[in-house]
Amino acid sequence: MEDISLYILDLVQNSIAAVATLIEVSVIEDLQNDKLILSIRDNGVGMDSQVAKKVTDPFYTTRTTRKVGLGLAFVEAAAQACEGNLQIFSQPGNGTEVRVEFKYHHIDRPPLGRIDQTMAALVACNPSIDFVYTHITPFGRLNFDSREVRQRIGDLPLDHPEVVEWIREYIREGLDEISGGGGV
Amino acid sequence: MKSLKELEEIRQRALESVNLRKERGGTRVVVGMGTCGIAAGARPVLLAFLEEVKKRNLRDVIVTQTGCIGVCRLEPMAEVYRPGEEKVTYVKLTPEKVRRIVAEHIVNGKPVTEFTIGAADKQ
Numbered sequence: 001m002e003d004i005s006l007y008i009l010d011l012v013q014n015s016i017a018a019v020a021t022l023i024e025v026s027v028i029e030d031l032q033n034d035k036l037i038l039s040i041r042d043n044g045v046g047m048d049s050q051v052a053k054k055v056t057d058p059f060y061t062t063r064t065t066r067k068v069g070l071g072l073a074f075v076e077a078a079a080q081a082c083e084g085n086l087q088i089f090s091q092p093g094n095g096t097e098v099r100v101e102f103k104y105h106h107i108d109r110p111p112l113g114r115i116d117q118t119m120a121a122l123v124a125c126n127p128s129i130d131f132v133y134t135h136i137t138p139f140g141r142l143n144f145d146s147r148e149v150r151q152r153i154g155d156l157p158l159d160h161p162e163v164v165e166w167i168r169e170y171i172r173e174g175l176d177e178i179s180g181g182g183g184v
Numbered sequence: 185m186k187s188l189k190e191l192e193e194i195r196q197r198a199l200e201s202v203n204l205r206k207e208r209g210g211t212r213v214v215v216g217m218g219t220c221g222i223a224a225g226a227r228p229v230l231l232a233f234l235e236e237v238k239k240r241n242l243r244d245v246i247v248t249q250t251g252c253i254g255v256c257r258l259e260p261m262a263e264v265y266r267p268g269e270e271k272v273t274y275v276k277l278t279p280e281k282v283r284r285i286v287a288e289h290i291v292n293g294k295p296v297t298e299f300t301i302g303a304a305d306k307q
């Protein structure tokens with residue numbers, strides 16, 4: 001994957017497959033500790049510790065159609081290449097959190113990419129799921145919560161083209177405001 | 185800055201333009217969003233479908249996603265389902281190809297044969 005926004009798009013697919021109804025994504029740019037922390041938390045079916053240990057193995061998958069599952073393996077490799085790591089917290093029935101840390105200023109740390117496009121794509125394709133996106137930088141904080149959007153649009157579906165476009169712009173503008181002009 | 189107030193305006197406008205995608209029996213576009221698809225460029229392809237649907241105001245078209253379709257070497261892929269017609273699978277997509285598929289297949293009903301999986305296998 002070229003950037004972190006694509007890893008997010010990929011990791012959220014696991015939450016969707018786990019029939020989550022609420023998926024919370026957060027990115028923390030912790031420059032004081034030279035870390036970039038990505039977290040994806042869902043309220044899906046979860047998994048036991050035996051499974052959680054195996055999921056970053058590229059030859060482990062819960063699918064029956066084929067024998068490889070590369071998503072988590074890719075993210076873990078990318079994090080480890082940047083002096084980071086990947087942790088999974090999960091319990092059957094209690095959802096899953098995948099937490100990925102990168103060394104912020106590592107030369108191989110992937111750029112953030114277009115998180116606005118990732119979130120817009122996710123909302124457009126999964127209008128019955130709620131998404132929360134939080135992004136924290138030294139310059140501020142962006143909060144997006146699809147439940148707030150739902151309150152405003154009433155019976156209009158979340159995947160209405162104009163609503164999706166509003167969400168994409170909201171996130172793009174919000175990220176611009178807290179990027180400090182650096183744009184990573 | 186975008187405000188939540190704008191959402192209420194969008195809602196007003198949408199409700200005034202009648203039959204708000206109520207009949208969901210129209211065309212369905214399914215984009216492969218497995219790890220393979222995403223790495224190959226599924227996101228710009230999906231966004232191109234959404235943009236065309238919005239621009240052309242195609243009320244009865246649904247764009248959605250699925251996991252790995254199974255032929256990873258031909259990603260990004262998408263399947264187009266039109267009511268009463270056979271499914272058409274498009275491969276190695278780009279936003280430019282998407283614009284042609286929307287115009288020729290989804291709007292005018294004529295599949296773009298050269299972008300289909302059948303054409304790719306002959307190469």
